[in-house]
Amino acid sequence: MERNIPLTVEFTGGLEMLFSNQRVHKISIPARDDRKEPSNVGFLIKHLCDNLMKDPRKEMFVIDDSIRPGVLVLINDADWELEGEDRYELQPNDNIVFVSTLHGG
Amino acid sequence: MAPCEICTTNRAQILRPKTRSRVCGPCFTAAFEAEVAETITTTHLFQPGERVAIGASGGKDSTVLASVLQTLNIRHGWKLDLVLLSIDEGIQGYRDHSLEAVKRNSADLGLPLKIVSYEELYGWSMDQVVAQIGKKGNCTYCGVFRRQALDRGAAMLGVGHVVTGHNADDVAETVLMNLLRGDLPRLSRATSIVTSTPSASVNKDGGPNGAVSFTNVKRSKPLMYAYEKEIVLYAHHKKLDYFSTECIYSPEAFRGSARTLIKNLERIRPESILDIVQSGMDMAKLVPDTDDACKGSAETAQTEESAGGCGNANGTSKEGEMAAMERKLRENEQAEQDGTEHEVRLPAKAANGQRHDRDTTNLDIPIRTKERRGNRKAGRHAATPAQKLGQCERCGYLSSQAVCKACVLLEGLNKARPRTDIEVGGSGG
């Protein structure tokens, strides 16, 4: 059996409200998803909703099982569009940032 | 992993929405700044040495605007005299936190900060308004008051130009909203980089010694071609300190459906946002009288301005409510003139107004409900076409109606204020 993958997950732009008002979370997730595939960002998002989110307003983060349009995802400080979006396979110590652009000031 | 398309060395970190080019962080921030500079120079937005107030909410857009303007001002030697101008709506637990962010920005950028409050301008904080009218509909008050507050704050500072952080997504949203409502005349203002121009017709109200009148403040939005995504990424890569939250009085109004549509379009085809902005600009050219509409009533721009405030569609969705309120107040007025209502009229929150008079040199700033003028004048104003630009007969603010929206709302609030409260206030003066 493979070990878990340690990750740093960060929520900003108002999303921290959904996650105990805490910006940075050090977590670890299973190295393989339910289908025994290597865990990717899509699996991480589901994991965060099921295990880390403390607020019922899930739709501020995820709509129809994918990231809400207007929420940016950065994988090791790069747009996730450049890294394969939700199919990016997570590596140990990756830094994943979720930034909402939807909140006003 | 593909390298940056500009420097061809660093790892690409940003997929730019309008060009789909892949660039690194440093090349991105440099390009973003260069594009804002180009917008400013090609539109001749600023005069050399001009005093400019940056409407600063502590949120991402105005934080980025302040940082970029300060950077460009130094880089290009524009000699702009920049100042941060913040509105304190008086919402405990919301604005007090974002004002802390503005104060930190002020220190970081080395720019002076002026904070003006609804309380000092209108005699009412939003917390007091909500205590009076409840949470429903309070965004209408907030939006109407905010529009004037920036102009009044700028006039207090003697600054004739206010820039706001409206971005391309905001403009595209407003274009869509106006299309959906069939309100084409408003497209011009939504898509103009300068939203209100000092008008010669109101210059007579300029104070002595060339002082700036609050009816004579130029408004512009230098970031109107910048994607919201890039504004957030600029803030991220420059590690800017901004505050993001929902207004505690409109948590459910997180974003309207037009905004959701914009973001869905962006996901499918990112160019859509600037294409909608461009379409709005092109359509505005086809609408008759757009020039008048552009220079016209500052007040009707409230819809557009509200996008930068509590970040929701309330300014537009509450139009019906606003109209109903005005109608009710006008009925009251009529009843009063007919002698069917006998109420002793007191100056709005007299104690507050007088304290304010002592503290400031520019006496024209706060709204105080003046004595009702003669019916003859009100009648003349009522007969003028709605779109014609005039001035509020009570406070002098630009208004298409005889009495501006802020004064209408204030009258309702002041009438409803418990009599004991007014007596306490009055005795203090």
Ligand SMILES: [Zn+2]
């Ligand atoms: Zn580069």
Ligand SMILES: [Zn+2]
């Ligand atoms: Zn007025």
